[in-house]
Amino acid sequence: xxxxxxxxxxxxxxxxxxxxxxxxxxxxxxxxxxxxxxxxxxxxxxxxxxxxxxxxxxxxxxxxxxxxxxxxxxxxxxxxxxxxxxxxxxxxxxxxxxxxxxxxxxxxxxxxxxxxxxxxxxxxxxxxxxxxxxxxxxxxxxxxxxxxxxxxxxx
Amino acid sequence: xxxxxxxxxxxxxxxxxxxxxxxxxxxxxxxxxxxxxxxxxxxxxxxxxxxxxxxxxxxxxxxxxxxxxxxxxxxxxxxxxxxxxxxxxxxxxxxxxxxxxxxxxxxxxxxxxxxxxxxxxxxxxxxxxxxxxxxxxxxxxxxxxxxxxxxxxxxxxxxxxxxxxxxxxxxxxxxxxxxxxxxxxxxxxxxxxxxxxxxxxxxxxxxxxxxxxxxxxxxxxxxxxxxxxxxxxxxxxxxxxxxxxxxxxxxxxxxxxxxxxxxxxxxxxxxxxxxxxxxxxxxxxxxxxxxxxxxxxxxxxxxxxxxxxxxxxxxxxxxxxxxxxxxxxxxxxxxxxxxxxxxxxxxxxxxxxxxxxxxxxxxxxxxxxxxxxxxxxxxxxxxxxxxxxxxxxxxxxxxxxxxxxxxxxxxxxxxxxxxxxxxxxxxxxxxxxxxxxxxxxxxxxxxxxxxxxxxxxxxxxxxxxxxxxxxxxxxxxxxxxxxxxxxxxxxxxxxxxxxxxxxxxxxxxxxxxxxxxxxxxxxxxxxxxxxxxxxxxxxxxxxxxxxxxxxxxxxxxxxxxxxxxxxxxxxxxxxxxxxxxxxxxxxxxxxxxxxxxxxxxxxxxxxxxxxxxxxxxxxxxxxxxxxxxxxxxxxxxxxxxxxxxxxxxxxxxxxxxxxxxxxxxxxxxxxxxxxxxxxxxxxxxxxxxxxxxxxxxxxxxxxxxxxxxxxxxxxxxxxxxxxxxxxxxxxxxxxxxxxxxxxxxxxxxxxxxxxxxxxxxxxxxxxxxxxxxxxxxxxxxxxxxxx
Numbered sequence: 001x002x003x004x005x006x007x008x009x010x011x012x013x014x015x016x017x018x019x020x021x022x023x024x025x026x027x028x029x030x031x032x033x034x035x036x037x038x039x040x041x042x043x044x045x046x047x048x049x050x051x052x053x054x055x056x057x058x059x060x061x062x063x064x065x066x067x068x069x070x071x072x073x074x075x076x077x078x079x080x081x082x083x084x085x086x087x088x089x090x091x092x093x094x095x096x097x098x099x100x101x102x103x104x105x106x107x108x109x110x111x112x113x114x115x116x117x118x119x120x121x122x123x124x125x126x127x128x129x130x131x132x133x134x135x136x137x138x139x140x141x142x143x144x145x146x147x148x149x150x151x152x153x154x155x
Numbered sequence: 156x157x158x159x160x161x162x163x164x165x166x167x168x169x170x171x172x173x174x175x176x177x178x179x180x181x182x183x184x185x186x187x188x189x190x191x192x193x194x195x196x197x198x199x200x201x202x203x204x205x206x207x208x209x210x211x212x213x214x215x216x217x218x219x220x221x222x223x224x225x226x227x228x229x230x231x232x233x234x235x236x237x238x239x240x241x242x243x244x245x246x247x248x249x250x251x252x253x254x255x256x257x258x259x260x261x262x263x264x265x266x267x268x269x270x271x272x273x274x275x276x277x278x279x280x281x282x283x284x285x286x287x288x289x290x291x292x293x294x295x296x297x298x299x300x301x302x303x304x305x306x307x308x309x310x311x312x313x314x315x316x317x318x319x320x321x322x323x324x325x326x327x328x329x330x331x332x333x334x335x336x337x338x339x340x341x342x343x344x345x346x347x348x349x350x351x352x353x354x355x356x357x358x359x360x361x362x363x364x365x366x367x368x369x370x371x372x373x374x375x376x377x378x379x380x381x382x383x384x385x386x387x388x389x390x391x392x393x394x395x396x397x398x399x400x401x402x403x404x405x406x407x408x409x410x411x412x413x414x415x416x417x418x419x420x421x422x423x424x425x426x427x428x429x430x431x432x433x434x435x436x437x438x439x440x441x442x443x444x445x446x447x448x449x450x451x452x453x454x455x456x457x458x459x460x461x462x463x464x465x466x467x468x469x470x471x472x473x474x475x476x477x478x479x480x481x482x483x484x485x486x487x488x489x490x491x492x493x494x495x496x497x498x499x500x501x502x503x504x505x506x507x508x509x510x511x512x513x514x515x516x517x518x519x520x521x522x523x524x525x526x527x528x529x530x531x532x533x534x535x536x537x538x539x540x541x542x543x544x545x546x547x548x549x550x551x552x553x554x555x556x557x558x559x560x561x562x563x564x565x566x567x568x569x570x571x572x573x574x575x576x577x578x579x580x581x582x583x584x585x586x587x588x589x590x591x592x593x594x595x596x597x598x599x600x601x602x603x604x605x606x607x608x609x610x611x612x613x614x615x616x617x618x619x620x621x622x623x624x625x626x627x628x629x630x631x632x633x634x635x636x637x638x639x640x641x642x643x644x645x646x647x648x649x650x651x652x653x654x655x656x657x658x659x660x661x662x663x664x665x666x667x668x669x670x671x672x673x674x675x676x677x678x679x680x681x682x683x684x685x686x687x688x689x690x691x692x693x694x695x696x697x698x699x700x701x702x703x704x705x706x707x708x709x710x711x712x713x714x715x716x717x718x719x720x721x722x723x724x725x726x727x728x729x730x731x732x733x734x735x736x737x738x739x740x741x742x743x744x745x746x747x748x749x750x751x752x753x754x755x756x757x758x759x760x761x762x763x764x765x766x767x768x769x770x771x772x773x774x775x776x777x778x779x780x781x782x783x784x785x786x787x788x789x790x791x792x793x794x795x796x797x798x799x800x801x802x803x804x805x806x807x808x809x810x811x812x813x814x815x816x817x818x819x820x821x822x823x824x825x826x827x828x829x830x831x832x833x834x835x836x837x838x839x840x841x842x843x844x845x846x847x848x849x850x851x852x853x854x855x856x857x858x859x860x861x862x863x864x865x866x867x868x869x870x871x872x873x874x875x876x877x878x879x880x881x882x883x884x885x886x887x888x889x890x891x892x893x894x895x896x897x898x899x900x901x902x903x904x905x906x907x908x909x910x911x912x913x914x915x916x917x918x919x920x921x922x923x924x925x926x927x928x929x930x931x932x933x934x935x936x937x938x939x940x941x942x
Contacts, residue, residue: 001425018425018445020445021443021445022445025443025444025445028391028392029394029400029443029444032392032394033385034385034386034387034388034389034392035385037389037391037517037565038391038517038518038594039516039517039518039565039597040518040597040869040870041596041597042597042869042870044597044869044870044871045516045870047516047517074385075383075384075385076384076385076386077385078384078385079384080384080386081380081381081384081386084380084383084384085384088383088384091379091383092375092379092380092383095375095376095379095836095840097244097379097382097383098244098245098246098566098840098841098844099243099244099516099563099564099565099566099567100244100378100379100382100383100387100389100563101389101391101515101516101517101564101565101566102516102517102565103382103383104385106878107383126878126879126880126881127879129877129878129879130877130878130879131877132877132878133516133870133875133877133878134516134878135514135515135516135565135566135568135848135875136244136566136844136848137843137844137845137846137847137848137850137851137876138840138843138844139847139876139878139880139882140843140847140882140885141840141843142878143878143882
């Protein structure tokens with residue numbers, strides 16, 4: 001165990017933990033954040049995605065010790081119910097989810113990609129989402145929401 | 156909101172109303188603070204407690220005929236409603252909130268809907284099988300309760316205002332005189348804080364869809380803002396003070412039994428609280444999730460060798476010939492052999508469908524707090540009341556001391572791991588006397604869930620000289636093992652079985668007895684037969700000579716309902732076969748269907764889908780297609796889901812790469828009629844998602860195994876449609892039948908995809924594919940085999 005200093009959603013946290021612990025468990029169990037989720041624990045589905053220093057990162061396979069001190073952003077850090085982030089607003093307006101479990105991975109992956117690739121075309125966006133799974137198959141609405149956000153980023 | 160906040164949020168009036176409804180739940184709520192801080196550590200209750208077997212439970216539960224069980228109005232005018240049908244991602248929470256707001260004439264934000272909690276809500280059995288709309292939106296249950304409440308309020312207002320009921324109008328939570336709006340009384344003044352104390356009135360007048368202002372509108376889903384911003388509490392997010400974390404250790408292969416657990420292998424591991432063994436059930440409990448994972452990984456367990464599994468390559472032959480069988484005739488006009496013998500042509504085909512899995516995106520999770528003879532379980536089960544009883548059996552508790560609280564899980568699509576993980580958490584919590592959270596590993600979810608079952612389906616039809624169908628003969632073989640635990644069969648899922656309960660017995664029966672009444676039985680009966688048994692006809696078609704014989708056999712793997720269970724498999728066979736016959740007699744697939752259908756609403760969806768798709772009337776396959784390169788085609792399929800619960804037709808347009816065998820589905824047109832539409836956008840979302848779920852299952856999904864174990868255990872070995880998939884354009888045609896009954900719509904589109912795509916592939920290429928999934932290899936084989 002060792003004391004690690006984490007910066008999550010703009011707030012500092014100090015946790016006493018085995019640094020090999022995947023970041024996901026620290027976020028969802030120690031910090032009780034509800035964005036990142038355990039889907040597979042293998043980095044295959046995207047449900048656990050957070051943004052570390054601007055990059056979409058699979059928190060289920062990222063030892064917490066490797067991201068201490070970095071800027072970590074979770075879905076809850078983007079916006080609130082009252083004031084959602086533009087990409088969250090796009091998903092709300094398009095009603096682009098069903099069970100909502102995977103939405104963390106979809107939004108965080110798309111946001112990290114579009115923020116750095118503002119002129120990405122549809123096939124590049126899809127490529128960026130190639131490892132993200134939605135089992136309710138809300139693909140059509142999700143792509144519509146992402147396009148809406150992409151247009152906003154470009155504007 | 157966590158549970159405590161939710162309970163606090165219940166108004167005193169709502170609590171009183173619950174008590175008045177005669178369900179002893181208030182006591183449970185009063186005791187809930189004790190429950191949250193944890194029970195005493197006196198250890199698990201005696202195993203000698205009786206096992207509580209309940210009578211076979213109705214799918215829709217016992218319900219409740221007291222109005223106070225469903226609706227309470229508080230002094231501030233808030234309407235609290237209770238439902239036993241829960242939100243699974245299908246939009247039902249919002250639709251039911253609309254229903255209450257509509258029938259009671261209050262704004263949406265004044266309705267507080269409490270769902271699926273055995274201490275609070277009516278027993279409505281299982282939220283499944285597209286039954287929630289039929290159950291709660293027709294003249295029964297929740298809708299009837301709301302209508303009864305409005306009627307009661309009108310009568311009370313009539314007395315108070317001295318105006319006859321006919322001259323009154325309910326609006327915005329108040330009742331006023333039509334002639335003099337100043338004569339007005341609020342609901343809160345009529346009943347607020349008190350109970351109704353009446354039974355549901357079967358004759359209570361519902362609002363008609365033409366009067367609707369809230370129901371029938373595209374009200375946005377109420378959970379979505381919280382979900383999109385990472386605030387929503389899934390069952391995975393339930394946190395209870397003092398909660399520990401558990402992991403289970405499943406057998407390595409099918410059929411293995413526990414020999415020995417080496418406790419020293421985990422001794423001294425940080426955070427480890429306890430190792431738990433109960434018969435073949437093995438688990439560990441630790442302070443933190445990562446500690447539990449490591450302990451489960453390091454625990455040395457010896458198992459006996461498993462059952463040797465038949466090779467997957469010969470599986471369908473094994474299934475087709477497996478004994479013993481459990482045989483059922485759905486219809487048997489007893490003239491089929493004679494008609495086949497006299498037919499001018501006989502058509503035959505065999506269709507194969509694999510085991511598939513729910514494969515929810517998040518592995519299943521539950522939190523259990525068991526101690527002092529009581530248990531509370533937070534679960535994403537579809538069946539809170541049945542689970543309450545089966546958990547009581549599992550733990551040796553009295554059922555009244557078990558409370559199941561529903562929290563949304565990841566997807567659902569039928570019985571995924573939600574019930575089994577509830578048992579895991581319950582067993583581990585009982586063993587340590589503290590609350591325990593369990594989330595399955597991806598492999599434990601996928602290797603042991605109750606799969607959607609495999610099928611071999613043989614079809615034969617006899618044709619007359621005009622090419623019309625004169626007899627239809629259907630025979631199917633499908634493996635079953637376990638299923639929903641219901642109230643009395645914890646052994647129907649892996650954890651209950653490992654803990655010592657047997658799955659529901661397999662009752663062999665050969666030969667099948669004569670049918671006594673027509674049952675559609677998961678669309679085993681094709682749409683094109685009359686479905687006549689004993690002079691009564693329940694089918695939708697014209698063919699009078701008919702035989703539908705089904706054989707269940709014992710499965711190697713756990714099975715259970717997966718979105719459109721058996722209905723999808725049967726419909727794939729029926730609708731593909733119909734297409735094969737149409738092609739043989741050179742008829743247009745739409746026209747040929749219309750010729751053999753009698754049901755006006757089924758005819759209408761077929762025509763509607765064809766019209767929007769600009770269906771070109773001609774026989775399949777398309778003429779003049781080369782045998783290499785890309786080929787495009789269209790196919791149709793249709794269904795009346797389960798024979799009475801949702802009309803749907805789908806046109807698929809595909810492109811086949813004849814060099815690689817790759818299929819691209821380019822466009823889907825879906826026409827759907829489920830009676831009056833509660834929420835058109837919610838319906839569209841279900842049809843779109845359901846259709847793509849069908850595409851994924853048709854093109855990609857198949858459970859695999861080797862000689863000992865399941866080998867599809869993660870997303871590299873079981874690959875559905877990820878978000879980079881080139882998905883088709885989807886157009887929906889919503890037929891709003893305001894004078895009809897409310898029907899289900901969550902599974903209709905899923906049911907149709909496989910056949911529509913197979914028919915489109917045939918139209919494009921002349922190659923018929925009869926085995927799901929349509930992998931490039933199978934498509935190539937079908938292309939090679941074509942005439």
